[in-house]
Amino acid sequence: MTNIMQQRVLTSDRSRAPLALTAYPHQQPQSLAELSAAPGRAVTILDADRRDNAVVLRQAEGTGTVQVLINGQDRSLRADIRAVPVTDPATALRLAQQAVAWALTAERAAADRVSGLVEQDEEQQRRHTRELAEIRSYAIDRHRDGDICREGLDKFLARFDLDPYQPLHRVQFTITGSFYVKPNDDASTGYTKDDVREYLGLDTDQVDNVDLDTLAFDVTVDVKAHSE
Incomplete structure (x- = not known):
């Protein structure tokens, strides 16, 4: 009886073993x-x-x-x-397609996160710039009110790396005048008008501390034929 049981166990073990190996x-x-x-x-x-x-x-x-x-x-x-x-090629292809779709979705999500972080950083920079401008304006207003001397204001602005205070005088001017031009025989009044508009300028060399980057003017010319 014992031999029969042992034979059954061995037979059963042998019949199951190939399953794990051939799966x-x-x-x-x-x-x-x-x-x-x-x-x-x-x-x-x-x-x-x-x-x-x-x-x-x-x-x-x-x-x-x-x-x-x-x-x-x-x-x-x-x-x-x-x-x-x-x-299995079909299964491998399906899994590859899933992986590509997942990677594209992950890439888009990462790009969105980066874009959001960049936008947050830019907004923080803008807020910081506005705050510094408000601080500078406040200090200048206190100087104008006499609460802060000019030396103290300059030191304060330099300490926080803010643009120095430079008061400005805006100059508006009107210049009118006339002169005669002796044109060449074939020159029209239109030619003279264009010539004057192109080359008539404004000399500020003798004016102190002119900010030439802010200089703007327009020349209006009226030319008429005149006989002596």
Whole structure:
């Protein structure tokens, strides 16, 4: 009786053993940690409770997990879970398509995050610039009211790297005049008008402290033929 029982156990063991060996022929199961050395590989995960086709993304350092893509969703699994590479071309193609779609979505999300951070930084810079301008204007107003002397104002602005205070006098002017031009025989009044508009200028060399970058004027010319 004992021999019969032993024979049945041996027979049963022999009949089950090939199942594990032939379930994934020609493929040696590896841990996800090992498979993560080649990101993007399509694998079948051999979990205790289920079998999932997935794409290996990367191993998260210091966490003992590997990031994988299952049904287009990013998941983290234990690094010691075993898996085998996918050999079916159709399955591998479907997983590759899922990985590409996921990567594009992740890229767009990352770009949106970067754009948002840039916008936040620019807004902070604008707010900072406005605040500095308000501080400068406040200090200048106090100087104009006599609360801060000019030397104290200059030191304050220099201390905070603000533009120095430079009061300005805006000069508006009107100049009228006339002169005669002796044109060439074939010169028209239109030619003389254009010539005067082009070359009649304003000389400010003898005026102190003129900001030439702010100098603006327009020459209006009326030319008429005149006989002596």
